[in-house]
Amino acid sequence: MDIPDLAGRGLVLLGCGKMGSALLEGWLAGGLPASAVSALEPNPSPRLEALAREGLRLNDYPPEPPGIAVVAVKPQSMGAALPRLAGYGGGGTLFVSIAAGTPIRALEEAFGAGTPIVRAMPNTPAAIGRGMTALVGNDAAGEEGMRVAETLMAAVGETARLETEAQMDAVTAVSGSGPAYVFLMIEALAAAGEAEGLAPDLALRLARATVAGAARLAEAPDREPSRLRADVTSPGGTTAAALEMLMDEGDGLTPLMRRAVAAAAARSRALAG
Ligand SMILES: NC(=O)c1ccc[n+]([C@@H]2O[C@H](COP(=O)([O-])OP(=O)(O)OC[C@H]3O[C@@H](n4cnc5c(N)ncnc54)[C@H](OP(=O)(O)O)[C@@H]3O)[C@@H](O)[C@H]2O)c1
Numbered sequence: 001m002d003i004p005d006l007a008g009r010g011l012v013l014l015g016c017g018k019m020g021s022a023l024l025e026g027w028l029a030g031g032l033p034a035s036a037v038s039a040l041e042p043n044p045s046p047r048l049e050a051l052a053r054e055g056l057r058l059n060d061y062p063p064e065p066p067g068i069a070v071v072a073v074k075p076q077s078m079g080a081a082l083p084r085l086a087g088y089g090g091g092g093t094l095f096v097s098i099a100a101g102t103p104i105r106a107l108e109e110a111f112g113a114g115t116p117i118v119r120a121m122p123n124t125p126a127a128i129g130r131g132m133t134a135l136v137g138n139d140a141a142g143e144e145g146m147r148v149a150e151t152l153m154a155a156v157g158e159t160a161r162l163e164t165e166a167q168m169d170a171v172t173a174v175s176g177s178g179p180a181y182v183f184l185m186i187e188a189l190a191a192a193g194e195a196e197g198l199a200p201d202l203a204l205r206l207a208r209a210t211v212a213g214a215a216r217l218a219e220a221p222d223r224e225p226s227r228l229r230a231d232v233t234s235p236g237g238t239t240a241a242a243l244e245m246l247m248d249e250g251d252g253l254t255p256l257m258r259r260a261v262a263a264a265a266a267r268s269r270a271l272a273g
Pocket of ligand 1: 014017018020080082084098099
């Protein structure tokens, strides 16, 4: 299934902020006509207004119930926003929600039992088409609903299907929040470079290019990160000296990351209530 296959269904996008607009751009680039989309957004960007001149319905409902409704408002806006789509509950419309911390059962309560719902968790690199999205659906969504949702989210990067919704807390903690950990890694590496005498600009440039380049190297599925690491570590060399600190079993990066991800997952569980 490709994006153009979804054109006939009609799509309502509730919330067109950072993530909603990243998705919209991905769908348009993938061949979805602007005229197939209705965007409900209180603060439309100039780009959204330009798209409205090309046929996108802005703050206007489609004449028929849409095949797909994508929920992309903040969790705290849900209470006010979801009633705007309540008329589409109960069967014909597939709901895809990207809201962090809002469980499927909360959406079923809003839209009614038997409503096909897929919950998806993207991350910020979706804005440049390099996102990672995990998805899980209810029984009503079925295989067809999952395929539609995967097609929508694949427009902004990779997708992975979960076995249970309970895994969403760990996903949120790893790939949802993960980009921030990597940004911190760049900041920390640059600060350490400064502490060793580099000018701030140069330290940041080195750190940024190193993380980006290493990430690119690690991307190929046949390149195990542990192998890549071993390949650049000569016994008794400089990398080995640093890794001795970073790989300390008590206070190295692995136990620290374990605690950080556990804290994020616990927070995700608490937000879901
Ligand atoms: N950004 C990420 O990395 C990321 C990753 C995973 C999941 N998510 C999820 O994606 C969702 C959106 O996040 P975001 O970063 O895109 O937030 P955002 O930039 O704040 O976008 C949300 C948009 O929804 C609009 N909105 C608020 N109330 C509305 C209503 N009643 N009807 C229609 N639109 C309404 C907001 O307008 P106002 O500005 O007027 O409030 C805003 O433009 C969140 O639930 C978040 O958990 C985001």
